[in-house]
Amino acid sequence: MKIYPQVTVLFTIIGFMACNQANKTSKDSGQDKFAALPAYFSQENAHIRTNDVTLFKTVILNGKKDTASISGNDSATVHDLLKPFMDADLNKPSLRDEYDTSSLYDPFSGRKSVIYKSRGKQTNPSEVTMELDKQGNIQQVNIHSYTSNLVYEFRQDLFYQQNRQVRMTTYQKIAFLAPKELEVNVTIAPKKGM
Template sequence: MKSNTRWACLLLLTAYTGIMTAACNTSGQTLPTSAPYRDLKQYFTDEMVHIRQNSTSMQKIVSLHQQHDTIRCKATDSTTLKDLLTPFLDADINKASLRGRYDSAVMLNEFNGSRSVVYTARTSDINPRQIMLELDASGQIKEVTVDSYTHNLVYEARRKLYYRQQQNVQINTYEKIAFLQPKELTIQVQLSAKQ
């Protein structure tokens, strides 16, 4: 009989604790577990369409170890655009494997209403390490910067991606494999709009 009484008291105490905890949350709102991430994959898919419709040409400067090459091509070429923006499309932090693995911070510019949104990986084994979005007063993305870094005993890689809406793209890559010379590659693309 005593064990039944103990269980009944324990059950009542648990129920009482649950009721009191629920009563303390008077707002009735649940706290968000993490801020929602902007959908960069969709953003860059839309940007490809806008660039094809509004740009006539691209000037691409590729630099590898102080050697430069300049290429001009039409911005209406969907394959070229997709190849150019694939690193940005791959920086999609809305993948199921990355959900909840980033902290976010928002900084507001009170003078013009623009905002900076920064997503930072919670641990060093996650890439991209950081994504920074510059938004105008209406919330539209104007600039995107993506930083990635990988390092182990035999390999080191850094990549910085920069995109300014329908104006230019810059991709900087540094790779170092043990016992080999490092490689640095920079790609700069200037988009020329229709006049």
């Protein structure tokens, strides 16, 4: 009869060790569950600033249009342009289990589309779609965000095409105030020789 208490203690210790190991594994694997968009856009930020490019920017705010040509070497402008993309970090602990992942594969070109879609109604971003080349490198990113309640509505669509284009459209409506609509289109082009 003295064997039973020892066996019970042994199994209890093994059970605690197994649970502890399972918790460590699930915590470690949850950190890299989604593509690291902040790291990708930090690399793109550096890539745009170090290459000899010009940014052709068009801004439309509530119907009023303004255009500008900016050097890609302007680090503040490039950072501000890519910041909304960098902020879309699906690997935040608060968002860890908030997205379903699906993908579509094109067997002819080898390209792949990866879609992260929110499980909740008010999770931001609500959807992220990435287009990957056959080597698995991100070529294009679409990010959609939506928030709505009794006093506030916010919609934002972000589009990034590597080495070509950035597009942002934002709609914001606060109760008793006129809505604000902002559209930013930026074309990334090599500088022309003098």
